[in-house]
Amino acid sequence: MIDEFFGHIARVTSINMLNLAIIDALNVMTPTEVIDMTTAMHHEDWRFPGKVPAERIEEFTDNARAIVSHTVRAMYNAGKPAPERYTRFMLTEGVRIFAGTTEPAGRVLIVAFPGNGGRLMMPLPIILQHFSPGQVDVVMVPDWKKANYRFGIPPLGNTLEEALPKLSKHLPGGYARIVTLGTSSGGIPALLAAPIVGADTVLAVGAGSLDDVRWAKGNGRSKRQLMEAAAPGLAGRRVTLAYGAQSPEDEVSADVLTRLVPHAEKVKVAFDDTEVKHVALLPLVNREMLRPFFEKYLGLH
Amino acid sequence: MGEGDLRQMLVDAIDGSTIVGLRRSGLMEGFLDGTADIPFAALEMDSMGVMELCIAVEVNTGIEVVPAELVELGSLGAVVATILERQQ
Numbered sequence: 001m002i003d004e005f006f007g008h009i010a011r012v013t014s015i016n017m018l019n020l021a022i023i024d025a026l027n028v029m030t031p032t033e034v035i036d037m038t039t040a041m042h043h044e045d046w047r048f049p050g051k052v053p054a055e056r057i058e059e060f061t062d063n064a065r066a067i068v069s070h071t072v073r074a075m076y077n078a079g080k081p082a083p084e085r086y087t088r089f090m091l092t093e094g095v096r097i098f099a100g101t102t103e104p105a106g107r108v109l110i111v112a113f114p115g116n117g118g119r120l121m122m123p124l125p126i127i128l129q130h131f132s133p134g135q136v137d138v139v140m141v142p143d144w145k146k147a148n149y150r151f152g153i154p155p156l157g158n159t160l161e162e163a164l165p166k167l168s169k170h171l172p173g174g175y176a177r178i179v180t181l182g183t184s185s186g187g188i189p190a191l192l193a194a195p196i197v198g199a200d201t202v203l204a205v206g207a208g209s210l211d212d213v214r215w216a217k218g219n220g221r222s223k224r225q226l227m228e229a230a231a232p233g234l235a236g237r238r239v240t241l242a243y244g245a246q247s248p249e250d251e252v253s254a255d256v257l258t259r260l261v262p263h264a265e266k267v268k269v270a271f272d273d274t275e276v277k278h279v280a281l282l283p284l285v286n287r288e289m290l291r292p293f294f295e296k297y298l299g300l301h
Numbered sequence: 302m303g304e305g306d307l308r309q310m311l312v313d314a315i316d317g318s319t320i321v322g323l324r325r326s327g328l329m330e331g332f333l334d335g336t337a338d339i340p341f342a343a344l345e346m347d348s349m350g351v352m353e354l355c356i357a358v359e360v361n362t363g364i365e366v367v368p369a370e371l372v373e374l375g376s377l378g379a380v381v382a383t384i385l386e387r388q389q
Contacts, residue, residue, distance in 0.1 A: 015367045016359040019352045117319035117349060146317035184321070206321075213324075214316060249325050277345055278321045
């Protein structure tokens with residue numbers, strides 16, 4: 001992965017394409033890979049390897065270092081002395097599992113639906129560093145079309161109602177529990193998926209509106225129709241709808257969802273000294289509160 | 302790319318990004334028809350969003366606007382004006 005990454009960035013010729021390469025890498029890298037990458041990039045002899053004019057090499061070098069350093073600093077907020085050891089496997093095209101080394105028995109499978117950026121409000125290694133590979137494996141189910149899942153989860157299916165049952169068949173078995181986690185536009189898919197994949201717990205953070213007008217141009221039924229059909233299946237499952245205190249739109253979305261899922265718990269993420277808007281998980285990182293947040297609302301004890 | 306197409310491109314790019322404030326701003330229709338500008342403050346755009354927008358501009362127009370430069374522009378209307386200027 002690291003060699004592939006450095007080979008990739010050697011071909012880019014602009015800061016933006018360098019950033020794109022790093023963003024894409026940080027959507028699939030494990031914590032150990034990020035540490036390996038940043039160690040290599042911070043070697044005093046390392047310089048950006050691409051074919052850019054000599055006077056811009058320092059700019060590219062500094063830019064690359066800054067982004068990965070930011071990620072590594074956030075990883076340290078998990079309060080652990082070393083990067084967590086996850087291994088990445090492809091379950092099916094576009095769907096990856098980040099697994100610990102132990103058998104599933106007695107452990108938890110998190111099925112995660114990220115928002116449009118393909119991430120759970122932050123680079124994946126930060127998220128993984130806040131879990132324990134001895135306790136959980138994480139399946140990432142991004143919408144590679146970046147279309148709020150309104151065209152389903154290609155190539156599993158071009159609608160969510162088609163894709164989610166197929167996703168369920170690709171998930172490994174043997175876990176003690178399954179939970180779903182969704183952020184932003186992945187929030188509703190996390191709710192819809194829970195009954196299908198057998199999750200006992202759902203955490204949706206900043207879930208999008210049921211009446212998102214963009215879905216009018218999507219495939220299949222509307223989000224509202226899908227949620228109305230799925231809501232009875234959420235009975236008996238723990239559902240948490242979290243949102244930032246300074247994101248009134250997300251609070252309204254949570255209110256609308258609780259009309260369909262009355263037992264859902266609304267959780268407002270709020271701090272006295274910081275506005276918490278849509279990206280409600282991020283302010284928890286610097287305060288070393290993300291791990292206890294996940295433990296509490298995903299039931300990881 | 303003409304001004305109208307640029308405006309539509311930016312809206313489409315934002316719709317496919319992590320930036321959530323565009324539709325919440327209530328300014329999108331006015332921006333698309335050229336009667337309103339949208340300040341970045343209304344977009345709820347973090348550093349990731351800034352990078353995504355710069356990437357979209359370069360991919361769709363071939364014009365490089367780097368993140369620090371984009372932030373200085375301050376609004377989507379200024380981004381459109383900058384691209385138009387550099388296209389000439």
